[in-house]
Amino acid sequence: MSRSLDVAGWLFVAVMAAAAVLVPYAVLGTPETSAAHMPVYLVQLLGKYLCYAILALALDLVWGYCGILSLGHGAFFALGGYAMGMYLMRQIGARGVYANPVLPDFMVFLNWKALPVAWWGFNWFPYALLMIVLIPGLLALAFGWFAFRSRVTGVYLSIITQAMTFALYKEFFRNDFGFGGNNGLTDFKDILGFSLQSDAVKAGLFSISAVALILCYVVARAIVGSKYGKSLIAVRDSESRMRFLGYRVEYIKLFAFVVSAIMAGIGGALYVPQVGIINPSEFAPGTSIEIAIWVAVGGRGTLVGAAIGAIVINFAKTYFTGALPEYWLFALGAVFIGVTLFFPTGIMGVLSRIKFRRTPPQVATGAAT
Amino acid sequence: MLRFARNDGIIVLAALLLLVFSFAPARADALDDALVKFLDDKFSSTEQAVAGIAAAAPPQGADIVTALGDGRLFVDDANKRVIYESASGEAFDAKTGAKIEEPAGLRKVRLNNGVRRSLEAAMGALRVGSPDPLRRIQAAHDLFNNPNPKALAAVDAQLGKETDAGARTALEQARAAIVAATPDAAKPDVLRSIQALSERGDKSAENAIQSLAAGRNDPEIAKAADAADARIERSLMLWGLAQNGWYGLSAASVLLLAAIGLAITFGVMGVINMAHGEMVMLGAYSTYAVQAVLPASFANWSIALALPLAFLVSAAAGVIIERFVVRYLYTRPLDTLLATWGVSLVLQQTVRTLFGASNRQVYSPPFLSGAFHLGGLEITYNRLWIIVLAGVVFAALLIVLRATSFGLQMRAVTQNRRMASAMGISTQRVDMLAFALGSGVAGIAGVALSQIDNVSPNLGQGYIIDSFMVVVFGGVGNLWGAALGAMTLGLANKILEPTIGAVQGQILLLVFIILFIQKRPRGLFAQKGRAVEA
Numbered sequence: 001m002s003r004s005l006d007v008a009g010w011l012f013v014a015v016m017a018a019a020a021v022l023v024p025y026a027v028l029g030t031p032e033t034s035a036a037h038m039p040v041y042l043v044q045l046l047g048k049y050l051c052y053a054i055l056a057l058a059l060d061l062v063w064g065y066c067g068i069l070s071l072g073h074g075a076f077f078a079l080g081g082y083a084m085g086m087y088l089m090r091q092i093g094a095r096g097v098y099a100n101p102v103l104p105d106f107m108v109f110l111n112w113k114a115l116p117v118a119w120w121g122f123n124w125f126p127y128a129l130l131m132i133v134l135i136p137g138l139l140a141l142a143f144g145w146f147a148f149r150s151r152v153t154g155v156y157l158s159i160i161t162q163a164m165t166f167a168l169y170k171e172f173f174r175n176d177f178g179f180g181g182n183n184g185l186t187d188f189k190d191i192l193g194f195s196l197q198s199d200a201v202k203a204g205l206f207s208i209s210a211v212a213l214i215l216c217y218v219v220a221r222a223i224v225g226s227k228y229g230k231s232l233i234a235v236r237d238s239e240s241r242m243r244f245l246g247y248r249v250e251y252i253k254l255f256a257f258v259v260s261a262i263m264a265g266i267g268g269a270l271y272v273p274q275v276g277i278i279n280p281s282e283f284a285p286g287t288s289i290e291i292a293i294w295v296a297v298g299g300r301g302t303l304v305g306a307a308i309g310a311i312v313i314n315f316a317k318t319y320f321t322g323a324l325p326e327y328w329l330f331a332l333g334a335v336f337i338g339v340t341l342f343f344p345t346g347i348m349g350v351l352s353r354i355k356f357r358r359t360p361p362q363v364a365t366g367a368a369t
Numbered sequence: 370m371l372r373f374a375r376n377d378g379i380i381v382l383a384a385l386l387l388l389v390f391s392f393a394p395a396r397a398d399a400l401d402d403a404l405v406k407f408l409d410d411k412f413s414s415t416e417q418a419v420a421g422i423a424a425a426a427p428p429q430g431a432d433i434v435t436a437l438g439d440g441r442l443f444v445d446d447a448n449k450r451v452i453y454e455s456a457s458g459e460a461f462d463a464k465t466g467a468k469i470e471e472p473a474g475l476r477k478v479r480l481n482n483g484v485r486r487s488l489e490a491a492m493g494a495l496r497v498g499s500p501d502p503l504r505r506i507q508a509a510h511d512l513f514n515n516p517n518p519k520a521l522a523a524v525d526a527q528l529g530k531e532t533d534a535g536a537r538t539a540l541e542q543a544r545a546a547i548v549a550a551t552p553d554a555a556k557p558d559v560l561r562s563i564q565a566l567s568e569r570g571d572k573s574a575e576n577a578i579q580s581l582a583a584g585r586n587d588p589e590i591a592k593a594a595d596a597a598d599a600r601i602e603r604s605l606m607l608w609g610l611a612q613n614g615w616y617g618l619s620a621a622s623v624l625l626l627a628a629i630g631l632a633i634t635f636g637v638m639g640v641i642n643m644a645h646g647e648m649v650m651l652g653a654y655s656t657y658a659v660q661a662v663l664p665a666s667f668a669n670w671s672i673a674l675a676l677p678l679a680f681l682v683s684a685a686a687g688v689i690i691e692r693f694v695v696r697y698l699y700t701r702p703l704d705t706l707l708a709t710w711g712v713s714l715v716l717q718q719t720v721r722t723l724f725g726a727s728n729r730q731v732y733s734p735p736f737l738s739g740a741f742h743l744g745g746l747e748i749t750y751n752r753l754w755i756i757v758l759a760g761v762v763f764a765a766l767l768i769v770l771r772a773t774s775f776g777l778q779m780r781a782v783t784q785n786r787r788m789a790s791a792m793g794i795s796t797q798r799v800d801m802l803a804f805a806l807g808s809g810v811a812g813i814a815g816v817a818l819s820q821i822d823n824v825s826p827n828l829g830q831g832y833i834i835d836s837f838m839v840v841v842f843g844g845v846g847n848l849w850g851a852a853l854g855a856m857t858l859g860l861a862n863k864i865l866e867p868t869i870g871a872v873q874g875q876i877l878l879l880v881f882i883i884l885f886i887q888k889r890p891r892g893l894f895a896q897k898g899r900a901v902e903a
Contacts, residue, residue, distance in 0.1 A: 069703040143883075150887040155641045155702050159837045160883055166834050167879040170872050285834065289643075289710050296707060329718035336711020340704040341697055 008348070009221060012304045013214055019046075020210035024203035040199050043206050045318065047274040049311045050209040054216050054267030056294040056310035057303055058260040061220050063292065064301030065229065066256050067153075067236035072161030073264050074288035075168050076136035080265025081278040082172075083135055085185035086119060087128035088196075088273060092189050105187070106180045116178045125192060132269040133262050140261030141254065148250035148257075153239065162285050169283035184279025191273050202274070209270045213307065216263050220303050223259065232256055293332070296339045299346030308347055399425040404451045404463055407444055407478055415478060416487040423491035426523050429466035431495040438488050443475035451478075494520035497540065502533040509539035513573070516543070516550040541565040542574070549577040552584070559590055567597030570604045571745065608745030613863050619752040621859025622759035623821070626814035627832045628839035629766065629851045630807035636783045636845035637803040640695060640705040644713035645836065646829025648808040651686055652679035652815020653824045654720060657729045669734040672816065679812035686716070687808025691801050699800075713829070721826040728823040737820055751820045758817055762810060766848055769806070779803050783845075838882050844892025853893060 175181035298309025403421025436453035451463035460471035496508035545562030582594035770776035843854025865874030
């Protein structure tokens with residue numbers, strides 16, 4: 001394992017591990033007057049970025065290493081989020097506006113008498129955890145099996161994944177679908193009995209997100225460093241050659257796609273308790289395209305870069321939408337154009353060029369043997 | 370019946386009086402009796418007088434009632450007669466309709482809202498007797514929509530001498546509607562009404578038949594009503610189907626306009642232009658800009674001016690995108706997707722900054738507004754013209770591709786870029802012009818959409834995914850693929866819509882397309898040849 005972790009990887013894991021420990025301390029263990037003190041809103045914001053980083057990592061696994069530009073990864077993220085949201089909704093119990101012990105408020109509002117089958121079991125945390133993994137995973141399995149088997153590749157695949165998330169977007173918007181319509185799921189009270197409003201829980205969720213990010217990174221790193229990872233890269237670089245060599249390309253792609261979807265789902269599940277809401281806008285096609293630019297900015301095919309890109313772009317977004325809201329789309333658009341035209345290797349590519357300026361040209365990390 | 374209850378009791382009373390009057394033997398006497406009531410100078414008497422005139426229906430009746438409404442009806446107390454003035458100020462004797470010298474000491478007949486209501490009812494009845502058949506038909510339609518039992522006598526009188534077939538049908542239907550609004554109508558009347566309504570065969574006829582059959586425990590009536598209902602239901606269903614087909618055709622033409630430019634750029638260059646929707650949006654804003662600049666007297670020509678302008682604006686934008694972005698990314702189609710998405714964000718925000726985020730109002734010239742009826746079909750002019758426009762654009766593109774040397778070069782590059790290049794075709798130039806053409810056509814689509822959709826910075830976003838679906842479904846490099854794709858998706862959408870709902874229909878179609886490319890990964894009309902897999 002350690003052999004497959006390079007310098008950037010070690011650094012990344014170390015920083016995340018430090019953050020997982022130090023941030024809760026900065027929030028809870030320091031007095032408010034101290035310079036080291038961290039306000040709670042900042043923790044929530046950083047926690048949100050970490051969830052996005054998990055999502056970006058997931059997309060980088062399929063895009064950077066397998067050439068599958070999924071424009072529907074937001075759907076897997078949102079599905080994981082909805083699964084968590086459903087658990088949190090059931091935890092509200094009789095504390096809702098209508099004080100119905102079983103039905104969430106929006107169902108009472110719609111005059112529903114019984115809990116839909118899809119909601120059964122979600123009051124039980126392990127079941128919700130299973131669903132967080134299972135639902136995005138199964139969707140990716142079914143979708144990927146159809147798409148890869150019939151050799152839908154390149155921009156066709158991108159468009160079809162976009163259509164997938166667009167269809168889900170429309171479906172989740174409907175009140176009759178039973179997941180809160182356009183308001184989504186919100187007004188959560190507590191998780192596993194701990195109040196979501198307490199600082200300790202917020203700091204804890206941040207730490208869990210950081211640990212999840214580390215785990216996802218280690219798993220992704222292990223995958224791309226393995227023999228299977230080499231075949232994944234080979235598929236990216238020349239799919240038909242791999243097929244002629246006798247590899248079952250569709251299964252190679254499918255495995256990466258499903259793992260990636262599950263990671264995205266986990267990111268979504270951690271995201272929901274931290275931002276307190278999940279609604280269909282997470283399925284919007286534009287949201288999913290943005291994920292691709294996080295990865296591109298950080299540097300595709302680097303894993304660490306994807307996570308960094310997600311954090312950098314979302315930090316910029318938070319800043320711009322607060323300070324200069326009318327310029328955010330200009331800036332984002334310029335980033336899309338500029339990165340693809342001038343910095344296709346992203347932040348990681350620029351960094352490695354600086355680092356190895358005096359050494360002979362390096363082989364790309366992904367293609368190293 | 371409900372309509373009845375809402376009006377005040379006096380009108381009901383007037384109606385009953387009217388029924389009595391209508392059996393009066395001599396017309397002149399009936400008119401006399403009515404006119405005398407004007408002398409009372411009481412609102413209730415005036416209302417009765419109006420109802421009386423409507424029942425007597427003298428030739429000058431409409432003039433008298435109009436004059437009363439306009440405050441040109443006077444009472445000559447000295448001679449006990451009623452005098453009305455024409456709009457030009459000449460005086461007439463209400464009883465004979467003859468022109469007279471205007472005497473002195475006239476007293477104007479006063480109006481209140483009760484009288485005004487009775488005026489409207491009387492006008493309906495009097496217009497039924499108009500000498501112009503078209504006005505009779507119009508009056509009958511008004512009566513059908515606003516059945517007024519007081520008008521029954523007038524309708525019957527007119528039916529007795531009606532010679533115009535169209536007017537007879539309309540009056541028969543109006544009569545049926547009046548009977549339907551009369552709770553105690555006789556059985557032969559009811560049966561006759563059901564017959565007339567079933568011939569009309571629309572939703573309001575069906576409602577009238579239901580109110581006719583309701584509360585009458587007569588098996589014959591019930592049977593006739595059921596038969597008529599079934600007949601109407603069947604014809605309604607057929608017309609509904611035709612209407613949905615029309616909507617589908619209309620949706621398909623919009624889709625075709627939006628997608629065909631995408632099919633060209635995708636076909637020639639194999640790259641997806643995510644900013645294609647914004648080219649449509651630019652076209653729509655060009656229409657708005659033309660109208661803002663053009664003096665109001667030329668507003669009707671704005672669309673004719675906007676079409677070429679929108680083409681040029683969007684084509685220019687397309688050239689800029691191609692020259693500065695897409696050109697550098699030909700070997701990286703996925704990056705093109707992201708870069709053009711960036712372009713689309715910038716364009717949206719630019720337009721939002723320049724024109725504001727709210728919807729812009731685009732003027733529709735008279736020939737693009739309104740609708741006409743074709744049997745049970747309602748056809749709006751703007752949709753009709755969009756279908757025509759889509760057809761013209763499609764034909765023009767076919768000609769460009771088939772009959773010009775640029776079209777030949779474009780097809781060559783689409784089929785095998787490297788071979789075309791080896792044969793001396795400047796692929797760079799073809800790429801640029803193809804991008805300009807595809808974007809320009811999107812601009813034209815924008816002009817069309819400005820007539821039926823909100824002109825806002827997000828206009829293009831609403832069509833882009835559907836356009837992708839058309840291209841994916843139809844296949845690239847063949848205009849017929851785009852046409853068939855748009856047709857199929859447009860029609861399927863509108864046929865599914867009434868049965869399972871708009872959103873469900875769209876979702877079903879998306880799922881269908883995802884499954885469809887299992888069978889044909891490159892669409893209906895796939896490119897063939899060795900260049901395809903490259």
